[in-house]
Amino acid sequence: MHAVTPTLELRDVTKRYGHVAAPTDVDFTVTAGEVVALVGDNGAGKSTLVKAIAGSHRIDGGEILIDGGPVVIGSPTEASALGIETVYQDLALCDNLDVTANLYLGRERRRSRSLLLDQEGMQAHAAAVIADLAAHLPVLDKPVSALSGGQRQAIAVSRAALWGSRIVLLDEPTAALGVAQTVMVYDLIHRLRDRGLAVVVISHNMADVFAVADRITVLRLGRNAGEFRPGRDSTDDVVAAITGSRELDAAVRKENPR
Amino acid sequence: MNPSAVWTRTAASGTATVVLGLVVVWGFFQSLNDNFLSARNLSNLLLQIAVLGTLAVGMVIVLILGEIDLSIGAIAGVSAAVLAQLITGHGWPAWAAIASALLLGAAIGVLHGTIIAAVGIPSFIITLAGLLVWQGVQLWLVGDGGQIPIRDSAIRSIASSYLVPAFGWVLAVLVIAGFAGVRLLRRTRRVRNQLAVRTPAAEAATVAGVAVVVLAITWTLNSYFGIPWVFVLLLGLAAAGGVLMTGTNFGRHVYAIGGNREAARRAGIPVRRTVVLVFALISAIAALAGIIEASRQFSASNALGGGTLQLNAIAAAVIGGTSLFGGRGRVHQAVLGALVVGSVQNGLDLLGEPAAVKNIATGVILVVAVVLDALGRRRRAL
Numbered sequence: 001m002h003a004v005t006p007t008l009e010l011r012d013v014t015k016r017y018g019h020v021a022a023p024t025d026v027d028f029t030v031t032a033g034e035v036v037a038l039v040g041d042n043g044a045g046k047s048t049l050v051k052a053i054a055g056s057h058r059i060d061g062g063e064i065l066i067d068g069g070p071v072v073i074g075s076p077t078e079a080s081a082l083g084i085e086t087v088y089q090d091l092a093l094c095d096n097l098d099v100t101a102n103l104y105l106g107r108e109r110r111r112s113r114s115l116l117l118d119q120e121g122m123q124a125h126a127a128a129v130i131a132d133l134a135a136h137l138p139v140l141d142k143p144v145s146a147l148s149g150g151q152r153q154a155i156a157v158s159r160a161a162l163w164g165s166r167i168v169l170l171d172e173p174t175a176a177l178g179v180a181q182t183v184m185v186y187d188l189i190h191r192l193r194d195r196g197l198a199v200v201v202i203s204h205n206m207a208d209v210f211a212v213a214d215r216i217t218v219l220r221l222g223r224n225a226g227e228f229r230p231g232r233d234s235t236d237d238v239v240a241a242i243t244g245s246r247e248l249d250a251a252v253r254k255e256n257p258r
Numbered sequence: 259m260n261p262s263a264v265w266t267r268t269a270a271s272g273t274a275t276v277v278l279g280l281v282v283v284w285g286f287f288q289s290l291n292d293n294f295l296s297a298r299n300l301s302n303l304l305l306q307i308a309v310l311g312t313l314a315v316g317m318v319i320v321l322i323l324g325e326i327d328l329s330i331g332a333i334a335g336v337s338a339a340v341l342a343q344l345i346t347g348h349g350w351p352a353w354a355a356i357a358s359a360l361l362l363g364a365a366i367g368v369l370h371g372t373i374i375a376a377v378g379i380p381s382f383i384i385t386l387a388g389l390l391v392w393q394g395v396q397l398w399l400v401g402d403g404g405q406i407p408i409r410d411s412a413i414r415s416i417a418s419s420y421l422v423p424a425f426g427w428v429l430a431v432l433v434i435a436g437f438a439g440v441r442l443l444r445r446t447r448r449v450r451n452q453l454a455v456r457t458p459a460a461e462a463a464t465v466a467g468v469a470v471v472v473l474a475i476t477w478t479l480n481s482y483f484g485i486p487w488v489f490v491l492l493l494g495l496a497a498a499g500g501v502l503m504t505g506t507n508f509g510r511h512v513y514a515i516g517g518n519r520e521a522a523r524r525a526g527i528p529v530r531r532t533v534v535l536v537f538a539l540i541s542a543i544a545a546l547a548g549i550i551e552a553s554r555q556f557s558a559s560n561a562l563g564g565g566t567l568q569l570n571a572i573a574a575a576v577i578g579g580t581s582l583f584g585g586r587g588r589v590h591q592a593v594l595g596a597l598v599v600g601s602v603q604n605g606l607d608l609l610g611e612p613a614a615v616k617n618i619a620t621g622v623i624l625v626v627a628v629v630l631d632a633l634g635r636r637r638r639a640l
């Protein structure tokens with residue numbers, strides 16, 4: 001087997017909250033140009049895993065590898081330095097700042113040989129990236145408080161593209177969105193993938209998972225519970241892995257239509 | 259467009275709102291006493307608001323961060339006491355005493371900021387405790403006499419000297435030219451980056467509007483003693499604060515933390531360091547206010563920085579359109595807010611009203627401004 005080296009790989013990763021082991025010995029990979037969905041029931045440990053990769057939590061066991069080399073991700077800044085960008089379940093935008101300022105949050109550009117912000121340069125570059133992603137965003141110099149949920153999510157996703165990040169993690173990016181806005185965000189995710197980024201999406205919505213992902217990793221009670229492919233496996237297979245009922249009878253199928 | 263939309267739009271452009279408030283206040287007092295808008299009284303007004311405006315500039319910055327500082331009056335008091343002790347008690351030269359007072363202010367701010375950022379205690383509590391502590395230190399430094407006189411002529415001249423009229427005109431022209439130059443540079447950069455620009459006529463109108471205001475102020479003040487030196491100092495401070503807050507990384511981070519602290523942290527902004535720096539900065543500004551007040555009084559008294567000054571600074575910031583909820587506000591509007599608060603006090607003085615009425619009026623204005631702020635926030639949240 002001559003696999004490409006995964007852009008991001010987790011080996012036996014464990015994170016404990018006191019005595020509660022959330023993710024336990026979890027293996028996970030994602031490769032450049034691939035969208036992997038991470039699914040599992042509430043409390044399965046998905047968000048915890050994302051926070052570990054994003055540098056918000058230290059892991060208690062196992063290792064994280066980037067391009068095959070082990071790394072220690074101690075803070076969100078270190079994660080960004082490694083090219084990891086995270087879009088959180090609860091949006092991490094500053095309502096009082098405009099679109100451009102949010103895109104550049106924490107990485108503001110300065111004019112050469114000066115302490116002053118390069119406001120115009122940032123705005124122009126942001127406009128170019130957003131046009132390139134064909135994201136539907138209105139004027140870039142309005143506070144984001146005036147935007148819709150989908151537009152706000154689009155900003156959060158575009159931020160990843162703007163930074164030339166290599167790994168993008170999205171924790172339930174469409175949880176609060178309507179149908180059209182969900183499609184818009186998934187379009188954006190596909191565009192990131194087509195640019196060669198490695199994308200990880202967490203979702204509870206099986207229809208969306210099958211629409212957006214190339215591969216599906218299931219977590220159950222903090223442990224790996226199977227790998228699936230949308231073309232090969234059915235929704236029922238994935239739901240069975242999530243709920244832990246491998247022999248799926250008709251009754252369960254009815255209770256979990258997705 | 260319905261009236262409420264119009265109102266919202268006006269409220270959004272905070273400067274317009276506070277200017278409108280100022281016009282109303284000035285119109286009211288002028289109609290009751292036609293000395294109010296005299297050159298002499300306006301000049302006095304500017305001297306009176308120098309300390310308040312300085313404190314308000316600092317208050318705006320800390321409010322944008324989403325914190326508050328209840329100790330800046332006390333820091334002004336203790337810094338003035340140190341200044342006076344060093345000069346009168348130990349014979350230090352003015353510059354060394356001023357530098358020491360400013361450094362002391364900054365050090366107090368670092369202490370407050372470190373406790374707030376490292377332990378995560380609300381700034382409200384820490385600075386309230388700071389208020390007591392520093393007022394105590396101030397009383398102790400000033401001693402039984404109740405005040406320390408300052409005879410140093412350099413210190414005394416800070417708050418009592420005026421620019422020679424000719425120099426006032428030169429300064430006015432420089433300010434206008436600087437404003438026009440900055441706008442032109444910004445326009446050039448926008449064109450170079452292919453961003454939308456306003457029409458040249460609209461730009462010219464803005465510059466002309468500013469020129470008229472600057473020349474009118476200069477003319478009025480020059481018809482009395484000239485532009486008060488402290489007013490130039492205040493405008494310089496506000497301009498520097500404005501550039502810091504809207505033109506630099508640091509300022510952008512302060513706005514971001516005030517808007518959404520968690521988002522700022524996740525974006526890699528050094529939240530704790532920024533909090534400590536803000537408290538250091540505004541405490542140094544408070545020390546500057548203390549020096550100016552000592553210069554006005556020719557002494558450092560044990561009452562300096564006390565009384566209603568602290569609350570007036572909050573009132574000035576909020577009236578100037580700064581939100582108590584963090585993330586929103588402009589430094590230059592602090593000067594306008596201070597002008598409103600100062601005008602009400604000056605006007606009531608002119609009408610011979612007692613301190614009781616002044617306190618009640620300021621309190622009512624503060625409540626009105628805060629209520630408008632809360633309503634505006636609710637409307638944005640909808």
Ligand SMILES: Nc1ncnc2c1ncn2[C@@H]1O[C@H](COP(=O)(O)OP(=O)(O)OP(=O)(O)O)[C@@H](O)[C@H]1O
Binds near residue numbers: 041045049
């Ligand atoms: N800060 C914390 N302290 C203690 N326990 C926690 C903490 N955060 C999460 N947990 C626990 O860890 C486990 C995994 O939580 P996590 O948030 O990762 O689940 P999830 O898969 O993202 O769930 P959901 O689908 O509901 O978002 C849960 O049992 C949860 O109660």
Ligand SMILES: [Mg+2]
Binds near residue numbers: 046047048089
């Ligand atoms: Mg979760």
